[in-house]
Amino acid sequence: MxxxxxxxxxxxxxxxxxxxxxxxxxxxxxxxxxxxxxxxxxxxxxxxxxxxxxxxxxxxxxxxxxxxxxxxxxxxxxxxxxxxxxxxxxxxxxxxxxxxxxxxxxxxxxxxxxxxxxxxxxxxxxxxxxxxxxxxxxxxxxxxxxxGGTGSPDSGAPALRIPDDRRVAWFSRTVNPWMQLVAAVTGLVAVGILVAAVGGLADPGGLWAAFAACAVASLSCALFSSVQARVSERGLEVSFGPLGWPTRRWAPGDIDAARAETRGPAQVGGWGYRVSGLGTTVMLRAGECLVIRPRGRRADFAVSVDDARRGAALLNALRTDRSA
Amino acid sequence: MLLSLDKSDTRPLHEQVAGAVRRAIAEGECGPGDRLPSARDLSAALDVNVNTVLRALRGLRDEGLLEFRRGRGVTVAEGAGPHSGLQIRVRELVAEAARLGYSRTDVIDMIRGLP
The missing domain is CATH 1.20.140 (Butyryl-CoA Dehydrogenase, subunit A; domain 3)
Structure with a gap:
């Protein structure tokens, strides 16, 4: 308060x-x-x-x-x-x-x-x-x-049992249609400005700045309009945008603990790629997030995807598998 | 969605991948209209060649379980859930028949002979 x-x-x-x-x-x-x-x-x-x-x-x-x-x-x-x-x-x-x-x-x-x-x-x-x-x-x-420093990262962490002869992979994907819309609209505006600037319809000085602003807004919104998370024997891979690029990767050995947590944009400071007191959060919608604590870090990495509980459980199973 | 492959399975890899996706659809891991991970992602996560994955996905499209849409990737077809459950049981039936020494034609004849 x-x-x-x-x-x-x-x-x-x-x-x-x-x-x-x-x-x-x-x-x-x-x-x-x-x-x-x-x-x-x-x-x-x-x-x-x-x-x-x-x-x-x-x-x-x-x-x-x-x-x-x-x-x-x-x-x-x-x-x-x-x-x-x-x-x-x-x-x-x-x-x-x-x-x-x-x-x-x-x-x-x-x-x-x-x-x-x-x-x-x-x-x-x-x-x-x-x-x-x-x-x-x-x-x-x-x-x-x-x-917030209470509780060990391992307490209550879910784990999935994987039979020895099975190779298991988990996939999840989140799309934010509003971000897609904003990306499309700012992209169209950027193209319009570009046409106006090249065609000499208006003073090019201010136009180029407006074009740059719209183009950057469009690209960053497109980048965070969708996110794919994938857990496999290679660890956790989180890729952004319609092209699945760029990608962040953590090998199972680079992760201390994984869990599912409910987070909202108000807690992490908005939508998109957010750095806050809770660590880094890729926030595309309010609700379930897959949260990991990378090895040797004091801050978490979270991504808002459905079915995060099973993703975290699989990640924990792979992690203990490797360290055992 | 959760996909799993049996490492001791001796069937061709593309059949195993198709089987894993078919089972995921039958168990409701992904519903009609859901987008499947890209073939590249599936190949990386399952450690299978991307062409093998594509072959599996094309096979599932021919069975009517998947739809390939330009710009939207590969999605699960309408009504694919019950359909893939039936597909799995038919395959199990053919495999069991083969184990007992019956060919596919024998099985078809048996089905025809049903009242």
């Missing part, structure tokens, strides 16, 4: 600071505020009216913070999430620090063009943000270990 309250208070507090700061001292600010300086240049090259200078960073922050806080609030168990802390804390510091620097640079100026670049401020803010991120990561991971 304390984690959620802190996250909400931090989100609301930073929003208030970002939106409120320019308004509090508006008497001493010019009509438009200098908000952007070129690299190494003293003179500002971008400005915003007071309301925009106050609302734009606040909205930017709200969107970022909501992305991290909403899953936290919806998660049933207070799963440890070092990433949330390591993102929320420095982002808030950077935005609030930059806002303070902008206000200070514009303070008592008659016109925004007179505002000088607050270079030293920015450097200090960035250094503080990096230190805060590192500190947040350490505190959160230590807490996660203290909370």
């Amino acid at each position: 304390a984690v959620r309250t802190t996250a909400v208070l931090w989100t609301v507090g930073v929003t208030a600071v970002l939106a409120g700061m320019p308004f509090v001292v508006r008497e001493r600010l010019p009509d438009r505020l200098a908000t952007h300086w070129g690299l190494g240049s003293e003179v500002a090259d971008g400005s915003m009216p007071l309301w925009a200078a106050s609302l734009v960073p606040a909205l930017l922050w709200l969107v970022t913070a909501a992305g991290a806080t909403v899953p936290l609030l919806r998660a049933r168990a207070t799963a440890a999430r070092p990433w949330t802390a390591a993102v929320l804390l420095p982002t808030g510091i950077v935005l609030a620090g930059s806002q303070a620097a902008v206000v200070r640079a514009n303070l008592d100026r008659a016109d925004w063009r007179e505002a000088r670049q607050p270079g030293a401020w920015i450097v200090v803010v960035l250094v503080v943000a990096v230190l805060a991120a590192v500190a947040a990561w350490f505190v959160a991971t230590r807490r996660a270990r203290a909370e």
Whole structure:
């Protein structure tokens, strides 16, 4: 609970600071505020009216913070999430620090063009943000270990009996139609932009950036629209996307324990390839996941596939077979 | 789905692979419309040549248990479950008859002679 309250208070507090700061001292600010300086240049090259200078960073922050806080609030168990802390804390510091620097640079100026670049401020803010991120990561991971480090990995692990003269293989596959749809739509948009750019319909500069963004989004969604897991004498193999590439492999000897576990996107921070306090999770749908603990690692690898219990049982059987 | 091969089985490998898939379908490991793992994946997991796997899958398609669809891979055909159960029993019958010295024609004649 304390984690959620802190996250909400931090989100609301930073929003208030970002939106409120320019308004509090508006008497001493010019009509438009200098908000952007070129690299190494003293003179500002971008400005915003007071309301925009106050609302734009606040909205930017709200969107970022909501992305991290909403899953936290919806998660049933207070799963440890070092990433949330390591993102929320420095982002808030950077935005609030930059806002303070902008206000200070514009303070008592008659016109925004007179505002000088607050270079030293920015450097200090960035250094503080990096230190805060590192500190947040350490505190959160230590807490996660203290909370979740109980129980030996082998306890209650299911195992399947394989007769000596049998070769057994287990297959499972998960598809996320929404990811397929998003991949298809962004792919079409990317092609459209490419045609527009090549045909010279619009300014190519911005178009290429939009094309790159859509193409990357399409490819990454396609990659995580389906996942195949396979357990055989070669160990566990997890391959991604319609082409089954790339593939991650663990030999039976490289796995300490396997189990099935129910996980949802809210616990691991969303869909796709997720790194969270629970380790790495390939999350395509909420529900049953095959979870393994690779040898010599402190973090798990999980993939959301049906029939994970039998997959884990077979993997455990192969593992003990090899070590026996 | 779980597939298993008997290492001591002396039948040709493609028949063994077909038998494993047939049994998986009969036991409900995969239902109608389910997509089978790719031939490449099956060959890697079962440690069998990919052409052997393809031969097995084509045989099952000819029996009406599988459907090959462009772009969707190999899927289990509608009504394949009971069908594959019957297929398994017919094969067992032919094998048992052969063990007792009856040819396939003898078995067919016996079936024809049934009231």
